[in-house]
Amino acid sequence: MLWQRERFAVVHPGDLLVRRLTIGTPLSANDIAAIERLPLTTKELPAQAAIVREGERPSQCCLLVDGFACRSKVTDLGKRQILSIHIPGDIPDLQTLHLRVMDHDLTTLSPCTVGFIAHDVLRTVTREQPLIAEALWRETLIDAAVFREWIVNVGRRPADSRMAHFIAEVGKRLEAIGLATAEQYELPMTQIDIADALGLSPVHVNRVIQELRRGGVLELRKHSVSIRDLPRLMELADFDDLYLHQSPAL
Amino acid sequence: MLWQRERFAVVHPGDLLVRRLTIGTPLSANDIAAIERLPLTTKELPAQAAIVREGERPSQCCLLVDGFACRSKVTDLGKRQILSIHIPGDIPDLQTLHLRVMDHDLTTLSPCTVGFIAHDVLRTVTREQPLIAEALWRETLIDAAVFREWIVNVGRRPADSRMAHFIAEVGKRLEAIGLATAEQYELPMTQIDIADALGLSPVHVNRVIQELRRGGVLELRKHSVSIRDLPRLMELADFDDLYLHQSPAL
DNA sequence: CGTCGGGTTGAGGGTGATCAAAGTTTGTGG
């Protein structure tokens, strides 16, 4: 992943945020300037590091500048469920701005660069510039739309379809930020992680991957995804990218 | 449900909204007045009526004044997944304020009274009074928190536990608005609906209900839930109400 | 009284879980 870190090192984290927010909401020059002025302290984290944990009351939000992270919960029986995957440009704990206590964990999947923005600064800006508030609000709404699709995925799709949907979603989102082509991307997750994201056992995930490989749909080897037959994948996945709301709000 | 409709008929829908929003966010008298001034057109709907459908671009949000509703999606194989249950005081399509196109359906479960608030009015108010925006934003964040818990529920809990969790959640939320005691409430859902909410088959839902009944945990008969052993239910459900964020934001 | 939606029951099967062990890759320290 080193190439990736270096690639993003040249991008100012504030720019990353501006680029992201202006996709959905038309911001004024004034708004954009305000976002760029946001004080941001960046930090490097190793893989598998906790960014925030369930029960904590953070006083800042985290902008993922580089690397992959995920949100997860653990049941009383010790089973882990991954709730979402996060990629550069995401603000995976934006909800802490208005929900004080974390109801789940946020963890890095790969080595990450994260930028932290203090809640009080963010709250001041959003109160003074309503369009910034709306742009951020919209981000959390897209988040929720993805959660909804995941409920459908784990609730109603068979394992192969579930897997295909997951691969399609992550690919689509990486493509939107220029980190993937339609058929090839890096995914720093073990089969155990994928199992936790899909609500399956690791053993079954392994078998599904092999089945998709044999079927010529996709290759999935050591953190690298290659889609061999995109139409088949999409059909198997029952994938409709509407829920990602990647086109502008208006 | 008639007693319920009459009960709520005396409450002005605007009050319902004020009461709900002030739980989480401290609003000024000015804010409260603005909310009460919001023009609201109410409408009566029968059970099983579509309020908004996937693909539509509504120009208003819907405040559920009385009755039950749910959000759902259908896969290409025709399987339905219910994404959330909504009770009086909820604004189940608040996300349409910033995400133009609906990515799922919103349907009544019982006869409902709904109040509609135009997007443009809502947008004006939220831009002028940031605390109202924050209060509404917070509502959508709690929504998302519930979605997350549902991912865990369908992804990682066995059928009986899943059922128990669902019953516990709805009870807890109804209790918060004074529509249920801890052990008794009305739930206008068929076993088919419950199956679609839990990602199970109707037949299996039936068997799980019987098992819980025999075990003395709960009764569930024709739209009426009676919890016989609340501690057992909670334990079985692995239920922690943290994710409902029912205590104030601050 | 007949119909219809919903609940209940039984039989049989399949998807995916669990358990266990053997490969394989990765990383680390000597």
Added chain:
DNA sequence: CCACAAACTTTGATCACCCTCAACCCGACG
């Protein structure tokens, strides 16, 4: 650079949870 450990992947065998199909029952309602 090699040796070793740890983490991850793969495979096989067995099992259970839950699904499907099909029939029947029941109460509500026209």
